[in-house]
Amino acid sequence: MKKGRLEAFSDGVIAILITILVLELKVPRGDDWSALRPLLPVFLTYVLSFAFLGIYWNNHHHLLHAAERINGKILWANLHLLFWLSLIPFTTGWMGENHVAALPTATYGVVLLLSASAYLVLQTAIVAEQGPASKLSAAMGRDLKGKVSAGSYLAAIPLAFVSSWIAIGLYVFVALLWLVPDRRIESGLE
Amino acid sequence: MKKGRLEAFSDGVIAILITILVLELKVPRGDDWSALRPLLPVFLTYVLSFAFLGIYWNNHHHLLHAAERINGKILWANLHLLFWLSLIPFTTGWMGENHVAALPTATYGVVLLLSASAYLVLQTAIVAEQGPASKLSAAMGRDLKGKVSAGSYLAAIPLAFVSSWIAIGLYVFVALLWLVPDRRIESGLE
Amino acid sequence: MKKGRLEAFSDGVIAILITILVLELKVPRGDDWSALRPLLPVFLTYVLSFAFLGIYWNNHHHLLHAAERINGKILWANLHLLFWLSLIPFTTGWMGENHVAALPTATYGVVLLLSASAYLVLQTAIVAEQGPASKLSAAMGRDLKGKVSAGSYLAAIPLAFVSSWIAIGLYVFVALLWLVPDRRIESGLE
Amino acid sequence: MKKGRLEAFSDGVIAILITILVLELKVPRGDDWSALRPLLPVFLTYVLSFAFLGIYWNNHHHLLHAAERINGKILWANLHLLFWLSLIPFTTGWMGENHVAALPTATYGVVLLLSASAYLVLQTAIVAEQGPASKLSAAMGRDLKGKVSAGSYLAAIPLAFVSSWIAIGLYVFVALLWLVPDRRIESGLE
Numbered sequence: 001m002k003k004g005r006l007e008a009f010s011d012g013v014i015a016i017l018i019t020i021l022v023l024e025l026k027v028p029r030g031d032d033w034s035a036l037r038p039l040l041p042v043f044l045t046y047v048l049s050f051a052f053l054g055i056y057w058n059n060h061h062h063l064l065h066a067a068e069r070i071n072g073k074i075l076w077a078n079l080h081l082l083f084w085l086s087l088i089p090f091t092t093g094w095m096g097e098n099h100v101a102a103l104p105t106a107t108y109g110v111v112l113l114l115s116a117s118a119y120l121v122l123q124t125a126i127v128a129e130q131g132p133a134s135k136l137s138a139a140m141g142r143d144l145k146g147k148v149s150a151g152s153y154l155a156a157i158p159l160a161f162v163s164s165w166i167a168i169g170l171y172v173f174v175a176l177l178w179l180v181p182d183r184r185i186e187s188g189l190e
Numbered sequence: 191m192k193k194g195r196l197e198a199f200s201d202g203v204i205a206i207l208i209t210i211l212v213l214e215l216k217v218p219r220g221d222d223w224s225a226l227r228p229l230l231p232v233f234l235t236y237v238l239s240f241a242f243l244g245i246y247w248n249n250h251h252h253l254l255h256a257a258e259r260i261n262g263k264i265l266w267a268n269l270h271l272l273f274w275l276s277l278i279p280f281t282t283g284w285m286g287e288n289h290v291a292a293l294p295t296a297t298y299g300v301v302l303l304l305s306a307s308a309y310l311v312l313q314t315a316i317v318a319e320q321g322p323a324s325k326l327s328a329a330m331g332r333d334l335k336g337k338v339s340a341g342s343y344l345a346a347i348p349l350a351f352v353s354s355w356i357a358i359g360l361y362v363f364v365a366l367l368w369l370v371p372d373r374r375i376e377s378g379l380e
Numbered sequence: 381m382k383k384g385r386l387e388a389f390s391d392g393v394i395a396i397l398i399t400i401l402v403l404e405l406k407v408p409r410g411d412d413w414s415a416l417r418p419l420l421p422v423f424l425t426y427v428l429s430f431a432f433l434g435i436y437w438n439n440h441h442h443l444l445h446a447a448e449r450i451n452g453k454i455l456w457a458n459l460h461l462l463f464w465l466s467l468i469p470f471t472t473g474w475m476g477e478n479h480v481a482a483l484p485t486a487t488y489g490v491v492l493l494l495s496a497s498a499y500l501v502l503q504t505a506i507v508a509e510q511g512p513a514s515k516l517s518a519a520m521g522r523d524l525k526g527k528v529s530a531g532s533y534l535a536a537i538p539l540a541f542v543s544s545w546i547a548i549g550l551y552v553f554v555a556l557l558w559l560v561p562d563r564r565i566e567s568g569l570e
Numbered sequence: 571m572k573k574g575r576l577e578a579f580s581d582g583v584i585a586i587l588i589t590i591l592v593l594e595l596k597v598p599r600g601d602d603w604s605a606l607r608p609l610l611p612v613f614l615t616y617v618l619s620f621a622f623l624g625i626y627w628n629n630h631h632h633l634l635h636a637a638e639r640i641n642g643k644i645l646w647a648n649l650h651l652l653f654w655l656s657l658i659p660f661t662t663g664w665m666g667e668n669h670v671a672a673l674p675t676a677t678y679g680v681v682l683l684l685s686a687s688a689y690l691v692l693q694t695a696i697v698a699e700q701g702p703a704s705k706l707s708a709a710m711g712r713d714l715k716g717k718v719s720a721g722s723y724l725a726a727i728p729l730a731f732v733s734s735w736i737a738i739g740l741y742v743f744v745a746l747l748w749l750v751p752d753r754r755i756e757s758g759l760e
Contacts, residue, residue, distance in 0.1 A: 005577055005631055007195055012392075012585030015202030019210060020589060022276045024597070027214070027283040031291035050276070054269040061195055061265070075631070076749070079624040086592045086620070093597040101601035179266070197385055202582075205392030209400060212466045217404070217473040221481035240466070244459040251385055251455070369456070387575055395582030399590060402656045407594070407663040411671035430656070434649040441575055441645070559646070 002070045006078060010060060013082045017089060018053045021046055024093040042096035048171060049092040052112065055178045056085060056119070066136040067126045077125045081118040087111045105167045106160035112171065113153040120146065149174045192260045196268060200250060203272045207279060208243045211236055214283040232286035238361060239282040242302065245368045246275060246309070256326040257316045267315045271308040277301045295357050296350035302361065303343040310336065339364045382450045386458060390440060393462045397469060398433045401426055404473040422476035428551060429472040432492065435558045436465060436499070446516040447506045457505045461498040467491045485547045486540035492551065493533035500526065529554045572640045576648060580630060583652045587659060588623045591616055594663040612666035618741060619662040622682065625748045626655060626689070636706040637696045647695045651688040657681045675737050676730035682741065683723040690716065719744045 025042055028035040060081075067074075091111045095104040130136050152170045160167035215232055218225040250271075257264075281301045285294040320326050342360045350357035405422060408415040440461075447454075471491045475484040510516050532550045540547035595612060598605040630651075637644075661681045665674040700706050722740045730737035 002631075002635060005581060005635075008198060008578060009581045009585055009627060011195060011199045012202055012582055013589060015199055016206055016586055016589040018272075019203060019206040019276060020593070022280060023210070023213075023593075025277075025280045027280065027287055031284075031288035031294055033293065036293075036297075047273075050273055054266075054273075057199060058262075058265055058269070061192075065192060065195075072628075075628055076624075079628075082588075083617075083620055083624075086589060087595075090592060090595045090597065094601075097597055098601040103603065103606075104601055107606075198388060201385060201389045202392055205389055206396055208462075209393060209396040209466060212470060213400070213403075215467075215470045217470065217477055221474075221478040221484055223483065226483075226487075237463075240463055244456075244463075247389060248452075248455055248459070251382075255382060255385075388578060391575060391579045392582055395579055396586055398652075399583060399586040399656060402660060403590070403593075405657075405660045407660065407667055411664075411668035411674055413673065416673075416677075427653075430653055434646075434653075437579060438642075438645055438649070441572075445572060445575075 003064060003067065006070060006075065007061075007064055010064075010078060010082065011057075014053055014057045014060070014085065017085055018050060018057075020089045021049055021053070021092060024089065024096060041099050042093075045092050045096035045100075048168075048175060049088050051175045051179060053085065053088060055175065056081075056115070059119070059178075063123060063126060063136075067130060068134075069129050071125075071129055074122070074125045074129060077118070077122040081115065081122050084111060084115040084118050088115070100164040100168060102161045102164055105164040106157045109153050109157040109160060109167060109171070112174075113150065113157070116146070116150050116153060120150075145177060148177065193254060193257065196260060196265065197254050200254075200268060200272065201247075204243055204247045204250070204275065207275055208240060208247075210279045211239055211243070211282060214279065214286060231289050232283075235282050235286035235290075238358075238365060239278050241365045241369060243275065243278060245365065246271075246305070249309070249368075253313060253316060253326075257320060258324075259319050261315075261319055264312070264315045264319060267308070267312040271305065271312050274301060274305040274308050278305070290354040290358060292351045292354055295354040296347045299343050299347040299350060299357060299361070302364075303340065303347070306336070306340050306343060310340075335367060338367065383444060383447065386450060386455065387441075387444050390444075390458060390462065391437070394433055394437045394440070394465065397465055398430060398437075400469045401429055401433070401472060404469065404476060421479050422473075425472050425476035425480075428548075428555060429468050431555045431559060433465065433468060435555065436461075436495070439499070439558075443503060443506060443516075447510060448514075449509050451505075451509055454502070454505045454509060457498070457502040461495065461502050464491060464495040464498050468495070480544040480548060482541045482544055485544040486537045489533050489537040489540060489547060489551070492554075493530065493537070496526070496530050496533060500530075525557060528557065573634060573637065576640060576645065577631075577634050580634075580648060580652065581627075584623055584627045584630070584655065587655055588620060588627075590659045591619055591623070591662060594659065594666060611669050612663075615662050615666035615670075618738075618745060619658050621745045621749060623655065623658060625745065626651075626685070629689070629748075633693060633696060633706075637700060638704075639699050641695075641699055644692070644695045644699060647688070647692040651685065651692050654681060654685040654688050658685070670734040670738060672731045672734055675734040676727045679723050679727040679730060679737060679741070682744075683720065683727070686716070686720050686723060715747060718747065 025039060025046060028039060088111060091104065091108040095101075095108045098104050127134070127137050152174050156167040156170040159170070215229060215236060218229060278301060281294065281298040285291075285298045288294050317324070317327050342364050346357040346360040349360070405419060405426060408419060468491060471484065471488040475481075475488045478484050507514070507517050532554050536547040536550040539550070595609060595616060598609060658681060661674065661678040665671075665678045668674050697704070697707050722744050726737040726740040729740070
């Protein structure tokens with residue numbers, strides 16, 4: 001039962017964040033194509049952030065599903081994750097409205113990196129509570145996918161000042177890594 | 191249990207979208223009838239979109255209720271549906287504030303068409319998981335109502351450039367098709 | 381299980397409406413008492429609408445708790461109630477920002493009256509589904525409290541054009557009628 | 571089951587409040603460091619309020635988990651708590667945008683004090699319903715942590731007019747009191 005409420009609260013927060021994102025898509029003044037065009041970068045960053053929040057919800061779902069016991073430390077680790085995820089709409093808006101300028105694009109990477117770290121902390125706390133012999137501990141494996149993601153964010157942050165498009169490319173690569181359900185890639189990485 | 195969280199997350203997102211819609215109804219400056227009048231087209235598009243989101247929630251409810259098993263593909267198909275539904279408040283606002291101009295009205299139809307397609311993908315993924323002998327597979331039947339809806343959207347998109355009111359008429363027709371609980375129509379179509 | 385999702389969706393929508401209300405309380409520019417003063421009427425209408433949405437959630441909770449079976453008609457009656465409730469933040473903002481001018485105050489009463497009617501429709505649909513011999517049917521009684529509320533709204537709408545304060549007084553009276561847990565009043569009315 | 575819906579509604583409201591907070595972080599115009607700097611006080615007050623709402627959710631979770639029975643009085647005491655919590659985003663925004671000026675900082679303390687009082691009322695109503703011999707009644711103990719918190723708020727409100735930073739220091743102290751999981755402090759206080 002305890003677990004149920006942790007899931008419900010996280011579902012609520014992620015559901016709201018994913019819909020707050022769309023508030024950045026402000027209704028344009030005109031009614032023709034030219035009114036829609038300046039929205040294109042905002043729309044593309046919206047799609048990217050929707051995918052990231054969707055991936056987090058999906059992974060959170062699987063992680064909690066495998067967990068059997070919850071403690072106070074896990075509650076706080078979960079709130080810590082939600083804190084960093086809550087900054088995604090803000091950085092998405094900043095990046096999109098400035099046509100992926102260097103600093104906003106790097107800041108987006110910082111928030112993604114801190115979210116990934118917070119997820120790792122949550123995962124570690126949950127695995128510790130279930131014990132080393134649990135199914136979850138075995139399922140985690142070497143977590144290569146997580147390491148490749150963190151490495152990509154770390155590279156993207158300074159590279160955003162060379163070219164925003166390299167950073168964006170790395171973010172899209174990480175999103176695809178988690179989205180594409182290719183069994184061979186998944187097996188190779190995990 | 192897995193199903194429970196998918197339902198809770200979808201409920202959360204649709205509940206937020208349906209209430210974000212109302213944020214487009216901006217509090218007018220004046221305090222007399224003339225202040226309220228420019229809100230009329232925004233209000234009418236609000237009613238239409240509220241009905242569409244209500245219909246999606248209702249159908250989603252019935253679809254998931256009939257499902258017994260869930261898999262990773264279904265989770266993503268569901269997020270894909272929620273993505274297109276999340277664009278409904280934006281296109282509603284654009285259409286309402288421009289007094290149903292041609293392009294916004296056609297864009298609204300595009301989002302409805304993509305939402306309907308996403309729903310079909312989700313339905314197919316769920317039916318596939320339950321197996322061809324399942325109750326759900328039988329209940330789907332020929333899905334005539336879904337085909338009439340998709341055809342209406344397809345017709346409305348180009349027709350919006352002839353007259354917005356034809357397109358609006360087709361959207362209202364589809365909404366009524368799902369709202370009116372006339373048993374004969376339902377039997378005839380399904 | 382069906383009932384669970386209807387409750388969850390309604391909880392979601394009412395929770396969002398109650399918090400969207402607070403968005404009308406816009407952060408003032410200055411940092412002294414004079415900055416806070418123009419917010420007073422907005423704040424008072426916020427308290428009133430918070431109470432009304434709280435009362436609806438509370439009554440909805442009791443009504444659904446007593447219900448055992450749900451059908452398609454009840455799903456739509458519930459969405460219909462949520463539609464009218466969704467207009468409360470808009471009319472609250474309009475009334476508060478215009479210092480309870482006549483037309484906004486009357487409009488607020490219209491939305492309250494239509495919400496009350498929608499609640500009655502939902503209640504009737506639920507009682508019909510449970511059957512005339514059900515506990516719920518007996519518990520409804522003569523529903524004097526509901527009738528007094530509807531009568532007060534009906535009186536308040538034209539009276540708002542005489543004096544807004546009479547209308548406001550009637551709204552506060554109805555809110556207190558449901559809030560005050562005086563057993564004698566409750567027994568007398570029900 | 572009754573308890574489940576109370577928890578779900580509270581989860582919904584707190585989840586929305588915690589994400590409405592982030593709406594105060596408005597996307598800045600520029601794309602360099604100077605654009606980000608004026609956001610710093612708003613960001614720091616965001617972190618503080620996120621922590622407070624997280625603490626309330628956490629404590630609410632534990633309190634309701636220990637409760638076995640619910641009554642009408644508890645439903646209203648819970649709505650009363652949610653009312654005061656709903657004012658946290660507004661006062662956070664006012665304090666952050668005015669660079670912790672005296673009156674907004676004191677107002678923030680008033681809302682925290684009234685939230686703490688409302689929590690105490692809810693706790694008392696729940697303990698009363700469970701009976702004096704219940705586990706919950708024993709677990710409450712002398713509630714030293716709650717008393718230290720209330721005393722700190724009471725001191726911070728007038729002290730904000732001497733120096734905002736003393737008041738802020740007291741708010742941070744209370745947040746840390748609940749966040750830091752030092753067993754000795756917890757034992758000493760409870």
